[in-house]
Amino acid sequence: MSARARTFDVIVVGGGPAGSVMAWSLARQGADxxxxxxxxxxxxxxxxxxxxxxxxxxxxxxxxxxxxxETAPLPITHVAMFLRSECAxxxxxxFYGRRAGLPPHGYIIPRDVLDxxxxxxxxxxxxxxxxESRVVSVACGQTGVQAQVQRGERLSTHRAQLVVGAxxxxxxxxxxxxxxxxxxxxxxxxxxxYAEGLSQEDGEAAFFFDRELFPGYGWIFPMAGGRANLxxxxxxxxRDRHSISVPRLFSQFVDKARETDPRYSDLRLSGPPIGxxxxxxGGAGRNVFDRGLLIGDAGCFVDPMTGEGITPxxxxxxxxxxxxxxxxxxxxxxAAFLSSYEESFRHYFGPAFGYVDLCASLMRNxxxxxxxxxxxxxxxKLAEKDTDFxxxxxxxxxxxxxxxxxIAAQIWTKAVGVMAAEGAHSLFGLLSGDLGRLSSxxxxxxxxxxxxxxxxxxxxxxxxxWASDVxxxxxxxxxxxxxxxxxxxARGPLTN
Ligand SMILES: Cc1cc2nc3c(=O)[nH]c(=O)nc-3n(C[C@H](O)[C@H](O)[C@H](O)COP(=O)(O)OP(=O)(O)OC[C@H]3O[C@@H](n4cnc5c(N)ncnc54)[C@H](O)[C@@H]3O)c2cc1C
Numbered sequence: 001m002s003a004r005a006r007t008f009d010v011i012v013v014g015g016g017p018a019g020s021v022m023a024w025s026l027a028r029q030g031a032d033x034x035x036x037x038x039x040x041x042x043x044x045x046x047x048x049x050x051x052x053x054x055x056x057x058x059x060x061x062x063x064x065x066x067x068x069x070e071t072a073p074l075p076i077t078h079v080a081m082f083l084r085s086e087c088a089x090x091x092x093x094x095f096y097g098r099r100a101g102l103p104p105h106g107y108i109i110p111r112d113v114l115d116x117x118x119x120x121x122x123x124x125x126x127x128x129x130x131x132e133s134r135v136v137s138v139a140c141g142q143t144g145v146q147a148q149v150q151r152g153e154r155l156s157t158h159r160a161q162l163v164v165g166a167x168x169x170x171x172x173x174x175x176x177x178x179x180x181x182x183x184x185x186x187x188x189x190x191x192x193x194y195a196e197g198l199s200q201e202d203g204e205a206a207f208f209f210d211r212e213l214f215p216g217y218g219w220i221f222p223m224a225g226g227r228a229n230l231x232x233x234x235x236x237x238x239r240d241r242h243s244i245s246v247p248r249l250f251s252q253f254v255d256k257a258r259e260t261d262p263r264y265s266d267l268r269l270s271g272p273p274i275g276x277x278x279x280x281x282g283g284a285g286r287n288v289f290d291r292g293l294l295i296g297d298a299g300c301f302v303d304p305m306t307g308e309g310i311t312p313x314x315x316x317x318x319x320x321x322x323x324x325x326x327x328x329x330x331x332x333x334x335a336a337f338l339s340s341y342e343e344s345f346r347h348y349f350g351p352a353f354g355y356v357d358l359c360a361s362l363m364r365n366x367x368x369x370x371x372x373x374x375x376x377x378x379x380x381k382l383a384e385k386d387t388d389f390x391x392x393x394x395x396x397x398x399x400x401x402x403x404x405x406x407i408a409a410q411i412w413t414k415a416v417g418v419m420a421a422e423g424a425h426s427l428f429g430l431l432s433g434d435l436g437r438l439s440s441x442x443x444x445x446x447x448x449x450x451x452x453x454x455x456x457x458x459x460x461x462x463x464x465x466w467a468s469d470v471x472x473x474x475x476x477x478x479x480x481x482x483x484x485x486x487x488x489x490a491r492g493p494l495t496n
Contacts, residue, residue: 003128008034008160009328011147012127013135013173016045017055018296018313019166020118023127024062025321031328033127034158036149038134038167041119042112046192046276047310049110049229050076050205050221053102053400054492055311058318061494064117071113074224075105078204081380083373084211085260088380090204094390095399099490102400105203108221108229114310138163138176140291161333162324163292166317169277171298177289181300184236185364185469186283188216188307191250192231193273197266198222206264207397208257209376214238214369215360218253220264228267230254233278233307238366241462246275280304281312281349282357288338295320301345304353304360306398312349318493319344348488352402354480358473359396365466367455371447382414389414401490404477 010026012019015037023035051059059065077096081089097104123129136155137148145163149156165173169187174180201222208218216234223229232246232253239246250273257264284300287293295301296313303312323341327333363372383390393410395402456463 003034003130004156004158006032006159007144008032008128008158010034010162010164010324011036011145011158011160012164012166013138013147014165014167014171014296014298015039015041015119015122015129015131016115016166016168016296016313017118017310018298018301018317019164020115020122021058021062021314021317022164022166022295022321023122023129024118024125025318026324027122027126029321029325031325033122034160035119035122035127035129036133036135036147036158037119037129037131040131042116044274045111045115046190046274047111047229048192048219048221048231048307049108049114049223050106050308051109051114051310052106052308052398053096053104054489055314056103056107057101057492058311058314058494059118062118062121064121068107068109068114068117071109072224073107073109074201074203074222076108076203076205076221077105078202080204080206080261081376082206082208082260083377083380084209085256086377087261088377089384089390091384091390093205093398094383094387095395095401098391099400102490106205108223110223110229135167135172138165138173138292140177140289145291161291162327164320164324165292165294165298166296166313168297169279171294173292174294174298177292177294179285179287179289179294181279181283181285183283184240185361186280186300186304187236188233188278188280189236189239189246190231190233190276190278190307191246191273192229192276193250194223194270195228195230195267196226196270197268198226198228199263199266201226206257206261208253208260209373210253210256211369211373212252213249214366214373215363218257220257220267227270230257230267231273235364236277237364242366247273278302278307278309280307280357280360281353282360284345286339286342287345288335288341290335291333291338293320293323293338293341299345301349303356303398305356305396308398315348315489315493316345319348348493350480351404351484352399352487352489354473354477355402355404355407356396358470358477361466361470361473365451365455365463367451367458368448371444371451374444374447379411402487403484405484 009031012035206220218232221229279300280302287299295316301312301316302309
């Protein structure tokens with residue numbers, strides 16, 4: 001029977017990592033799946049291309065990893081953190097290689113290669129894949145789902161019991177279900193390009209934190225053959241409030257990076273930079289509606305600190321597929337039944353993303369930019385000497401296993417230790433009249449206070465709404481904290 005005449009169990013809209021994993025998971029468990037993708041693969045997707053160990057674990061399970069490894073991606077095992085152009089940390093990624101079952105490295109895999117391989121995997125598992133098929137609207141009713149699809153000049157209709165929105169940040173499915181989130185506090189705008197001329201091939205990913213990129217960062221990810229993926233990203237809210245030009249940020253970043261470290265001095269862009277958007281988990285709504293759900297970027301499954309979304313897209317697909325299989329089995333397609341998806345993704349992502357979303361929300365206030373940059377620089381220096389501190393506290397930025405209570409304890413123990421040591425030194429300075437002995441930590445405390453007052457006085461309304469947002473998130477985390485056991489993301493969502 002032709003795809004148009006048939007009623008599928010599930011229509012998956014979008015063939016990126018989220019859609020391919022969803023179609024693969026449903027099809028291998030016996031569901032009749034149609035995946036509709038508007039592009040013809042292989043196609044370019046603006047991305048940093050960094051697939052971290054938890055994502056590689058899923059690719060391995062799907063069976064695509066060996067073919068991807070034949071393309072000889074460089075294993076990413078090391079990191080360099082540049083704070084205001086000074087290298088504050090250079091060494092092994094402290095939280096990689098610590099957990100059995102997770103590879104001790106990530107890979108930079110260009111998305112034309114990665115996504116094509118995953119789409120083929122979905123087709124091999126039994127999903128019907130239609131490329132160059134753009135979904136223009138989705139209607140969900142009592143009798144089922146109807147997707148209007150444009151192929152060239154032709155419009156056609158496809159039918160199913162259920163629909164999945166895996167169609168990225170501008171999701172047509174989310175818009176049709178009136179669930180499209182678009183909050184500048186939870187989205188970042190970026191520019192990314194490829195380059196040649198990297199002088200070292202040692203699997204070291206570099207991150208650049210600077211005043212003009214705050215809150216956001218620049219990156220240079222090494223690839224085989226002296227190539228690199230590089231770019232900048234900044235919070236949309238900050239871009240809008242200060243009319244920042246992201247293309248200008250990108251070119252300033254490239255110029256600065258060339259001067260920062262000899263390994264970047266000969267970098268030459270292979271083509272013009274391209275812009276992209278991420279929507280982070282802080283903005284995630286319920287992601288469930290009658291006869292369907294949203295996964296990946298369509299549902300805002302992106303790490304609020306790093307902007308990584310490939311792995312969460314795959315994870316959300318696996319969580320969602322379990323709920324859809326249950327719905328098909330029981331013949332229950334309403335939002336009330338499907339809402340167990342929201343429960344499962346909140347349980348799965350909540351502990352880690354709740355914590356990093358609080359950190360990202362704190363950093364939305366640019367008045368604290370210098371204080372944050374100083375604090376992160378000090379943390380990086382400490383992590384170079386103390387691997388345990390790097391492993392636990394450093395996990396805030398891309399960690400495999402987030403332990404918010406452990407992180408808070410680590411940071412406070414170190415801070416109190418420094419204050420105690422420097423406090424005595426400062427007290428002696430005060431008593432002896434030697435102000436040169438006033439400790440740096442006293443100065444840093446004063447910086448945080450001054451920043452608070454600068455923020456409150458420069459835009460009181462914005463400051464009040466920011467402070468209440470942070471306080472709410474803090475409270476939610478404190479209430480949830482006693483119940484936090486292991487970070488579920490460390491074990492992964494695969495159950496069979
Ligand atoms: C500059 C930048 C850098 C990033 N760097 C990283 C990184 O290094 N590591 C990381 O993990 N994440 C990174 N991300 C995030 C990552 O790219 C996304 O989170 C990830 O692609 C989400 O996958 P997805 O399948 O949900 O959506 P997508 O990858 O966007 O896939 C959606 C698919 O749906 C198709 N589609 C869209 N509309 C329709 C329609 N109407 N009909 C049919 N098909 C449709 C699209 O063609 C596309 O193939 C970055 C993002 C940006 C913008």
